[in-house]
Amino acid sequence: MDDTILAQEESDERTGAGVILSKEDQARYAKLLRPNIPPPIDPYSNVAWEDYDQVEERLARVRIACYKIVKPEAAHELKEPEEYTEDELCQESYFRHLDDDESFEWFFHRDDSQKPELNDYQRIVLRNFLPDSCERQYCYHDDYRSRYHTYEIDSVYVKYYGEISKKIKWIADYLHLDRSTEVLLHFAEVHPALNTRQLCQSPWRNMDTIAWRQALRIATHFPHMTVRLAAFAYNEYIIELNTDASLKDIDLLYFEIWRLVAKEDRRYLDAVKEVYEMDKFAIHKRVLHAELNALPVFVTIKQMIYSIVKEGGIDLKAKEDEARAVFSKLAFGKHKTMNMAQYAEKMMEIADRLGLDKKVLVFLLGVTFINVQTLALALPSRYFPNPLPYPFTGLLSHFTHAPLLIHLIGDRVPLSTPSLSTIVPNHTFEAHPSTPHDDPNTL
Numbered sequence: 001m002d003d004t005i006l007a008q009e010e011s012d013e014r015t016g017a018g019v020i021l022s023k024e025d026q027a028r029y030a031k032l033l034r035p036n037i038p039p040p041i042d043p044y045s046n047v048a049w050e051d052y053d054q055v056e057e058r059l060a061r062v063r064i065a066c067y068k069i070v071k072p073e074a075a076h077e078l079k080e081p082e083e084y085t086e087d088e089l090c091q092e093s094y095f096r097h098l099d100d101d102e103s104f105e106w107f108f109h110r111d112d113s114q115k116p117e118l119n120d121y122q123r124i125v126l127r128n129f130l131p132d133s134c135e136r137q138y139c140y141h142d143d144y145r146s147r148y149h150t151y152e153i154d155s156v157y158v159k160y161y162g163e164i165s166k167k168i169k170w171i172a173d174y175l176h177l178d179r180s181t182e183v184l185l186h187f188a189e190v191h192p193a194l195n196t197r198q199l200c201q202s203p204w205r206n207m208d209t210i211a212w213r214q215a216l217r218i219a220t221h222f223p224h225m226t227v228r229l230a231a232f233a234y235n236e237y238i239i240e241l242n243t244d245a246s247l248k249d250i251d252l253l254y255f256e257i258w259r260l261v262a263k264e265d266r267r268y269l270d271a272v273k274e275v276y277e278m279d280k281f282a283i284h285k286r287v288l289h290a291e292l293n294a295l296p297v298f299v300t301i302k303q304m305i306y307s308i309v310k311e312g313g314i315d316l317k318a319k320e321d322e323a324r325a326v327f328s329k330l331a332f333g334k335h336k337t338m339n340m341a342q343y344a345e346k347m348m349e350i351a352d353r354l355g356l357d358k359k360v361l362v363f364l365l366g367v368t369f370i371n372v373q374t375l376a377l378a379l380p381s382r383y384f385p386n387p388l389p390y391p392f393t394g395l396l397s398h399f400t401h402a403p404l405l406i407h408l409i410g411d412r413v414p415l416s417t418p419s420l421s422t423i424v425p426n427h428t429f430e431a432h433p434s435t436p437h438d439d440p441n442t443l
Contacts, residue, residue, distance in 0.1 A: 013217065015167045017174070021213035029216045029227075036226045041148055047116040057086055059108050060094035062120060065354055067095075070103040102131040106350055109145075121351050122148045126343060139239070139337040144344075151351055153224055154344035160222045161233050161341035164215045168234070171211040172241050177204040208238075236339045243336055246283065251331035253281050253288075254305050255324050262316040262323075268302060304334055 013019075047055055061081035068075040089095070099107035105127055112123040128141040138144060149157065179202050212234055219230035253275060260271035269292065275281060276288040291301045309315070312326030350356075 015214045015218075016170050017207060017210060019214060020210060021217065026213050026216060029213075029220050032220045033216075033225060033227050033230070036224050041115065041117045043115075045116055046114045051116070052114070053086065053090070055113055056094045057089050058120065059113060059123070060084070060089045060092070060096075062354060062356065063095045063098040063108075066104065067098050067101065069353065071101070105346070112148075118148060119150070121151050121347070121356050124347060124350060124356075126346055126350075135334070137338055138343055139236070139339055141343075144340045149344065149347075151348060151356075153229075154348055156222050156224050157229065157233065158341050158344050158348075160219060160225060160230070161237065161339075163218055163222075164233060164237055167218060168211050168215055168237065171207060171238070172245070174204065174207040175241060175245050177207060178202055179204040232340065236341070240339060247332055247335055248283060249281065250284065250335065251327045253284055254301070254308060254331050255327040257301065258305055258309065258323060258327070259320060262318075263320065272301065304331075307334060 061084070064075075064078055064081040064084070068078065084092075096108075098104065106124050107127065108123050109125045112118055112125075125145045126138070126141075128136050128138055130137065212231075215234040215237075216227065216230055219225040219227075256275050256278075257268075257271045260266040260274060261268055266274070272288060272291050276285065276292060281288065287297075287301065289295075290297050308327060308330045312323075312330055314323050314326050318326075
């Protein structure tokens with residue numbers, strides 16, 4: 001079995017409530033993922049002054065390219081990005097005002113442009129709020145953006161999330177289990193001879209542990225995954241399942257109230273009461289009760305229905321099947337925010353559309369940059385004891401006592417250091433496909 005990834009023939013291992021993995025299994029999976037833990041990004045480092053303008057010029061050209069895509073008619077007066085001189089870009093303040101254009105789904109955060117470890121892809125921040133809207137799009141937006149995932153890490157994460165969404169789906173059948181331990185704790189006090197720790201495991205906690213260990217095992221089949229990243233994906237998947245369960249038939253509930261008011265001429269509160277008394281909306285009783293009694297809530301049902309009707313362009317004269325389709329399309333989106341997998345998908349979509357450079361640069365302390373394709377170098381043996389993958393072994397043999405740092409930035413810098421040039425003159429290295437890449441927040 002490989003030290004960094006489980007054998008391929010184990011990739012189709014069974015999952016389900018009856019597949020029990022031990023603590024020892026969990027520890028073994030965590031050990032297999034440990035080499036993927038990358039060095040963190042230094043939050044206090046700043047790009048060299050002489051390189052700052054180069055970064056800003058490159059980001060300016062990306063803004064222009066995006067503007068020409070999303071607003072071709074308005075951008076016809078702009079030159080092609082590469083036609084602008086350095087002075088022209090500076091005079092235009094690097095076109096930073098385009099970041100505020102409502103057609104942009106993203107922007108470059110000013111603080112990130114000064115971090116030398118980041119490439120242009122990592123500097124992109126997706127907007128959390130659409131123009132003229134107070135509805136946030138992403139569940140934990142600040143957390144997602146501050147992880148500074150590379151394109152490759154995002155790609156792996158999206159695939160991993162899709163995999164556990166299929167293989168751990170069985171856990172949805174157990175979401176209803178009691179998650180409290182109060183009764184069990186009381187039972188333990190009455191019977192002190194019993195195993196208190198075992199008694200205090202709620203029914204949900206037991207199933208949750210089974211599912212998590214299976215998700216961790218699945219992570220060992222994906223390069224660059226870490227325990228922390230797998231745990232984040234698993235927790236977001238459980239949140240998604242809980243949200244879906246709590247929103248069951250919410251579109252039908254809104255439609256029924258609208259139909260009673262629009263087609264049967266009921267007063268609004270009478271319609272809400274009638275729906276409240278329907279058996280098929282049992283899981284929404286508390287929300288309906290709050291609406292009937294004018295209890296303080298963040299958003300009322302009436303406001304939700306109005307928002308859907310306005311956005312969907314329907315009125316009291318709309319046909320029922322047309323209105324039903326609108327509620328089915330929009331109701332869930334009013335309650336559900338997007339997760340990190342969806343954030344990553346949008347990031348990659350934007351990068352592909354703009355043709356962002358996904359190259360990675362590496363440098364040694366006191367040594368200038370080497371331009372490489374997607375690359376991750378290991379640390380010396382005292383920091384990273386595992387065997388180094390080809391083709392880095394020969395290169396690292398010359399630097400057994402020099403700490404190596406991974407720096408992910410997008411521009412090209414000529415190889416100029418004599419000592420390094422004699423070792424790797426004009427050479428471009430490609431990363432081994434299973435080499436861990438920089439992912440600062442998966443420690």
